[in-house]
């Protein structure tokens with residue numbers, strides 16, 4: 084039942100299952116797709132099936148090898164994670180040394196490299212050598228949320244396994260299994276855009292706080308005195324990542340408001356604020372200013388990604404918020 088613990092990735096699992104029953108298991112697979120959709124869990128379960136002593140296309144969950152996989156102690160599995168922002172050449176050299184020995188217990192050594200987009204160029208080059216001439220017992224599972232950031236030479240030497248954003252009902256189920264209450268799980272599943280990682284339990288309150296900040300900015304935009312709005316914007320302008328998230332929430336609110344204006348039966352992302360958003364939408368003459376503001380949000384996010392100071396970005400945001408959605412534009 085190793086793959087039974089993975090939700091919403093039927094296509095990826097069927098490709099891996101085919102590989103398991105075929106006589107030609109590849110020596111390197113690239114798992115790519117958004118972060119937080121189950122790539123690492125799948126890699127670990129794939130390794131578990133391969134190392135299971137029952138030698139079938141499933142893990143027995145009873146043998147010593149399965150037990151070691153469950154407790155994260157199998158000596159023939161090496162997981163490499165980025166240290167800080169990068170995976171350096173020393174990590175790859177250590178891995179290559181291990182591949183120089185025979186597996187300790189089974190027939191294979193499984194190497195899982197998570198976050199391959201963080202390989203430094205020398206590390207990627209060193210890894211390429213292993214992919215070009217892999218030892219017979221090696222299986223490499225490369226995981227990335229940014230396939231476009233990997234060298235083509237590296238991508239082309241792996242079999243590709245695509246992972247997709249998770250449908251909201253799966254996310255809701257996963258969150259409930261993690262002990263999150265049902266109303267929060269339902270809300271988060273709708274807001275998550277198919278990713279679970281941003282939403283693991285400890286971060287839910289933080290993400291919801293950022294959504295609240297975005298909502299407050301929208302709500303406070305109409306005052307003739309702009310001081311409170313600038314103060315609020317200053318509180319939001321913390322780290323670059325925090326700023327981007329608040330801008331992202333503003334985009335989702337904008338999208339919901341446009342829907343309320345032009346296609347009111349469409350389900351909202353922020354369905355828990357339906358009544359408040361409907362009254363906000365009613366105060367605007369048309370969808371036009373929302374679309375203008377939406378375009379300016381995209382531009383601000385682009386500027387932020389290009390290293391523009393978060394404080395400046397948010398001052399600009401206040402000006403555009405008032406320009407497009409301020410009192411002068413309200414009917």
Ligand SMILES: [Zn+2]
Nearest residue numbers: 135143146149
């Ligand atoms: Zn087993």
